[in-house]
Amino acid sequence: MAIPQRILDAGSIVGVGESRHVKRSGKSTNELLIEACKNAMDDAGIDPKEIDGVIVADERVSFKPHKFEIEFGLKQRRFHAMSPWYGGCNQGWSITMACMAIAEGLANNVICYMGRASVTERENWDPRKVHADDPYKSLMEVPFGWFPQPVYFATYARRHMIEYGTKEEHLGKIAVAMRLHASKNSNAVVRDAITLGDYFASPYVAEPLRRPDCCLINDGAAAVVVSRRNSERDFRKEPIRVIGASEAHEPGLTHWPQRAKYTETTAGLTTDAFAAAGIRQDEIDFAVIYDCFTSTLMLQIEDLGFCKKGEVGDYIDSVGVDINSKMPINPHGGLLAQSYVQGMNHIVEAVRQLRGEADLQVEGANLGVYSGFGDTDHSTLILAKG
Amino acid sequence: MTTSQGAFLTLEQRLVKPFWDAAANGSLSFPRCTECQTFNWYPTLLCHNCYNKEREWVPSNGKATIYSWSVVAFPFLPELSDQLPIIPASIDVMDVGIRMVTRLVNVAAGELRPGMPIEVTFREVGDRILPLFQPTL
Numbered sequence: 051m052a053i054p055q056r057i058l059d060a061g062s063i064v065g066v067g068e069s070r071h072v073k074r075s076g077k078s079t080n081e082l083l084i085e086a087c088k089n090a091m092d093d094a095g096i097d098p099k100e101i102d103g104v105i106v107a108d109e110r111v112s113f114k115p116h117k118f119e120i121e122f123g124l125k126q127r128r129f130h131a132m133s134p135w136y137g138g139c140n141q142g143w144s145i146t147m148a149c150m151a152i153a154e155g156l157a158n159n160v161i162c163y164m165g166r167a168s169v170t171e172r173e174n175w176d177p178r179k180v181h182a183d184d185p186y187k188s189l190m191e192v193p194f195g196w197f198p199q200p201v202y203f204a205t206y207a208r209r210h211m212i213e214y215g216t217k218e219e220h221l222g223k224i225a226v227a228m229r230l231h232a233s234k235n236s237n238a239v240v241r242d243a244i245t246l247g248d249y250f251a252s253p254y255v256a257e258p259l260r261r262p263d264c265c266l267i268n269d270g271a272a273a274v275v276v277s278r279r280n281s282e283r284d285f286r287k288e289p290i291r292v293i294g295a296s297e298a299h300e301p302g303l304t305h306w307p308q309r310a311k312y313t314e315t316t317a318g319l320t321t322d323a324f325a326a327a328g329i330r331q332d333e334i335d336f337a338v339i340y341d342c343f344t345s346t347l348m349l350q351i352e353d354l355g356f357c358k359k360g361e362v363g364d365y366i367d368s369v370g371v372d373i374n375s376k377m378p379i380n381p382h383g384g385l386l387a388q389s390y391v392q393g394m395n396h397i398v399e400a401v402r403q404l405r406g407e408a409d410l411q412v413e414g415a416n417l418g419v420y421s422g423f424g425d426t427d428h429s430t431l432i433l434a435k436g
Numbered sequence: 437m438t439t440s441q442g443a444f445l446t447l448e449q450r451l452v453k454p455f456w457d458a459a460a461n462g463s464l465s466f467p468r469c470t471e472c473q474t475f476n477w478y479p480t481l482l483c484h485n486c487y488n489k490e491r492e493w494v495p496s497n498g499k500a501t502i503y504s505w506s507v508v509a510f511p512f513l514p515e516l517s518d519q520l521p522i523i524p525a526s527i528d529v530m531d532v533g534i535r536m537v538t539r540l541v542n543v544a545a546g547e548l549r550p551g552m553p554i555e556v557t558f559r560e561v562g563d564r565i566l567p568l569f570q571p572t573l
Binding site: 200 | 447504506510524536564
């Protein structure tokens with residue numbers, strides 16, 4: 051369902067910041083987030099004490115709003131929010147939620163953040179944990195070996211191959227593109243590119259997925275500052291705004307295997323973001339798409355309407371997804387090669403692209419889309435300057 | 437609620453217990469609302485259709501078709517490492533109209549086809565009886 055334009059019009063993204071993205075930092079999630087938040091506020095040119103709204107884009111994050119306030123010496127908070135889902139929907143949601151708080155007069159400067167010391171704090175952040183902790187999954191799925199994520203997403207990929215003849219090579223081309231992009235990114239976990247030959251030489255993890263098809267698990271954090279648009283003040287950088295957004299939710303995490311069609315994602319229910327923004331898919335200059343697996347990125351290309359259902363194999367072969375293509379996808383390297391910050395790093399990248407300050411800059415980047423996959427929860431943002 | 441041994445069961449443990457008890461007795465059974473006859477899967481406290489709490493557990497004839505699968509040689513679950521590779525699968529149990537997950541046995545990976553007819557076979561794995569599935573002979 052599209053987010054009302056009145057809400058989106060109220061806010062601008064004025065600052066973005068990240069921690070260093072490394073495999074193992076030796077730092078806690080809280081420390082990585084403090085760094086990312088400080089960098090975002092410095093990027094915006096605002097004093098931390100001007101922040102009056104704090105949005106945590108994942109309820110598992112230990113750095114809750116009151117900890118932010120204690121750390122930065124805030125004396126008062128006007129707005130806070132935290133989201134329960136897992137995956138990329140939270141991040142798009144946090145930006146539109148920030149806009150809503152501003153639109154309703156509940157805040158003027160909102161910081162949205164996500165971070166996870168997935169390796170240093172492995173016990174808290176083992177990606178399998180959210181699934182193993184789910185009672186239906188632990189009681190009804192784990193006993194059968196239907197666990198963890200690579201297994202589920204392998205079956206989604208296989209179904210697409212069955213129905214449409216998509217090939218492993220198509221997954222491989224996505225993996226190769228992500229590694230190419232990250233190799234040009236000064237802040238990425240994996241800096242060495244691979245060839246399709248390297249891809250096919252990797253053993254299967256859960257057929258048909260191989261290790262390069264699976265996202266990173268690493269330490270990293272990212273933050274975004276959303277401020278009242280058209281306010282009297284100057285910010286350090288050109289503001290970026292969301293000109294169209296949509297969010298959709300289908301029944302619960304527990305029911306993932308029961309999705310009727312594995313070839314379709316909830317992204318398909320958010321294409322009204324384009325109509326709301328008054329733009330067509332072919333006008334988008336770049337996309338940042340949640341890439342927990344190459345196969346999930348692939349499905350979103352179709353479901354967002356960049357090609358017809360079933361034709362993404364042809365799209366990958368003829369249009370391509372890397373920096374040399376008409377619409378580069380994840381110029382930062384994504385979750386697959388840059389960092390597993392569940393899409394907040396994708397929004398940061400989108401802002402940098404639109405400002406013209408990205409490491410691997412898409413020429414003439416004026417319109418971008420964020421596709422925040424969370425399986426049964428999805429958030430899509432169309433971003434532009436201003 | 438507690439078991440006869442006095443251990444506390446969570447809501448979800450209580451709701452799924454009849455499935456595993458039935459499996460231990462060689463039956464693949466699913467919960468159907470006594471009011472509106474809707475099958476609720478995974479089992480919920482209230483019928484998701486009419487909010488009734490009462491269920492009857494209906495035995496299935498165990499015939500299903502394959503929807504999708506993966507072949508897994510990686511030891512994600514240490515307790516299954518002596519059985520690798522395993523074939524976790526998503527299947528459609530036809531008489532009750534339920535999509536469930538399971539493992540496929542007595543079949544080579546290369547033989548697998550979507551829509552392949554399969555049937556339940558009960559296997560002891562670890563401390564319980566699991567309803568696994570094999571190609572219909």
